[in-house]
Amino acid sequence: MNRFGQWLCAGFAGAVFFGCCTAAMAEAPYPSKVISMMVPYPAGAASDFTARALNDLIGKELGGQVIVENLGGASGAIAAGKVLAAPADGHFLFQGSPSELILSGLVNKAVRYKPEDFQWIAPVATSPLVVVVSSKLPVHSLDELVELARSRKEAPLTYGSTGPGTLYHLLGELFSRRIGAPATHVPYKGGAPLLQDLLGGQIDFAFMPYQAFYADYARQGRLRVVGALSGKNNLPPPFEAVQSSADSETMKGFDFGIWTSYMVRKGTPRPIAEKLNAAIAASLRNPHARAQLESQAKTVFEPMSLEAGEKFYAAEAARYRELVKSIGYESQ
Structure with missing residues (x-):
């Protein structure tokens, strides 16, 4: 084989090897490490109760470990910022409500993220x-x-x-x-x-x-x-x-509840998002978990596809923008 042929064969083999490595990386098993479920308030709060009712079940569904990490401060923005600063690989899961996901970015000048920086995964319950x-x-x-x-x-x-x-x-x-x-x-x-x-x-x-x-x-x-x-x-x-x-005579129409959902950083691969969505839906079907959540008068969401969740989240973001506008709240 002449020198050109040897070079061509070596180049082809290298390309095949590189392609195989790239494919292997793209198809790396998920999760490949511990998943942190970020709760934006200290232990003992209502949000913490929800996380601890579900984290082990979600971990079992995923074939990995999910730990609860409590990180309070700045109305939940510190924990949200930590999730958004992490790689978009599904190993940081944010447990959020409209307060942290939507309102923080609308009313706090120091918060640099927007509602659209998060990617919807699955709803949990309304309280x-x-x-x-x-x-x-x-x-x-x-x-x-x-x-x-x-x-x-x-x-x-x-x-x-x-x-x-x-x-x-x-x-x-x-x-x-x-x-x-x-x-x-x-x-x-x-x-x-x-x-x-x-x-x-x-x-x-x-x-x-x-x-x-x-x-x-x-x-x-x-x-x-x-x-x-x-x-x-x-x-x-x-x-x-x-x-x-x-x-109430004065408070008629003053009707509010609050939902909780799981989110990841925008840009997380769709297959990982789908896997998380399925794991959370399965965990919420667990009778013990449902009983724990319902004991707090929570209404557990029925399973919601990623597409349906994205539409729900967009509508909620618009609704809370209107709430802030109607109050005339000035960004702090």
Whole structure:
């Protein structure tokens, strides 16, 4: 074989080898390492409960390990930023709600990401929102809270949220506008520290996702749930008689819930997204997991394809943009 022939054969063999390596890399098994499920608030919050009900099941479905990583701060933007800074390979899964996924980028000038920087994977559940007050506050219904707030214009009631620009903060702003009385916002890094100050009477009230352990605190006389932000009250005992926003003179139509979903960084390969979508859907069919989530009055989503999820997410982003606009909230 002449020199040209030898060079041609060597080049062809190298190309074949390179092509095989590239194909092998493209078809590398997923997951190839531990998956971090990023929860944007400290342990003990409602979002943390959801993650720990599902992470092991999702790991088993994927044939790998999924660990929960709690990273609070900046209204969830720190955890979101960590996911978006990681490779788009599906090994960082973000558990988010409209607060972190959509609102943070709309209301916080320091947040550099947009809702579209995330890629939808699968929904988890929706949670009813309730109005929780300190037991030191002399109110037992939404209408009584409104009346008290209006009587305290010179010394406004205080309300807590999990950070500036979160849904819980914006609901406080919307509440003040609706009733024509001010309320002082007190931000926290997560639901757990907020709840501790509510129990201690350091703040007066908060808009929060319902959690089953509120019942114990209510029976102990340490807090009260005075309102359900929904068209009807579907809360379990002992809150089945709590006034809903639909039954309030002033708060009629003040209906809100909050959904949770799993997201990855945009650009994650479609086969990985499909695999995650299927694993989460299978995990949510687990009777024990469903019972855990439903014990918190959550409504578990039915399985949703990636395409349907992307349409849902786009519609929600548009809805929350309109909410921010209607409040006239200025970016901080």
